[in-house]
Amino acid sequence: MSLFDISRWGMDDSGSQPTCRVVVHRYVENTFLKKVKKYAILKHCTGWKQMNNEKNTSKDIGDRFQQKTKYQRNKLPRHFMDWDNKPTLYKAYEDPIEELSLPEPEFRNEAKLMEVLASRRSRRNYDPQESIDLKTLSTLLWATQGATSKHDTPFGPLFLRTAPSAGALYPIETYLNVRLVTGLEPGIYHFRPHYFDLELLKKGDHSEECAAAALNQKMVKSAQVTFVWTAVVERSKWKYLQRAYRYIYLDAGHIGQNLYLAAEALQLGCCTIGAIFDEEANKLLDVDGVNETVVYMATVGVLRKSIQDFPSMPP
């Protein structure tokens, strides 16, 4: 075939006209440019360009993020904090189905911190028939994000909490998929630490969708309640720019560990979840996945008495 017989490069056996992309591809495959200019030509083919860029970016995006967000002496990012536009630390829904205040948290047993630390495990075998009571849920919520002191600031009250947060910016929001909690109808709830209450966002048991969003991990279907944590990214970005993502994940980790320890102290099973189909989880909560996005989840359940919980690996 002649090098310049463009009309035939892409013709297939049936003689039908090839697409532009196929023509370019076959041209490159069949000419001396194969080795030398293949990449250059493909780059100019819109679809390929985008595809290759995406492939290359996602391959090392984590490595580059880690390098690019390093603090280096004398090279700190120049950034001024726009105090007039400091994002609010508190999310509240305009029109929740219902607002429900939570009972005071209660510490029924005198679990010792060091013993709880020593016995903590990820526990995944729950009795699906059992329920937990509202006081217990309230205690778990308090342990994760409970306000422990209040400070007046020019931006309104600042509530410091049980878990630390970089810059006291508290980017993590807590949502619950309630399946079996006495005194609460099943549904998706949003927790407001500053009011210590819940906003009912969606009625009904959403455990199936919640489990599906957690890579189909079946413990979510039997858990009495599943915590779903999102990050409101701008709260942290306002101060830390792209480095904010480091702190967001660290914040979430602290909250997760608080839940583990509180559940252990209350003799409940807990398992955190990082294996998430992000967009499915975002959809479940109706968050956009950019400004606010799901970062972590955790099941809490009444442990099956007959089953020994043995360490098992996540997917």
Ligand SMILES: Cc1cc2nc3c(=O)[nH]c(=O)nc-3n(C[C@H](O)[C@H](O)[C@H](O)COP(=O)(O)O)c2cc1C
């Ligand atoms: C960030 C993170 C993500 C996790 N994701 C999952 C998960 O998706 N599914 C799961 O069954 N366990 C998950 N786990 C629990 C780990 O598997 C567990 O911590 C590990 O096996 C050690 O066991 P231990 O927690 O009992 O000490 C996760 C733990 C962490 C810290």
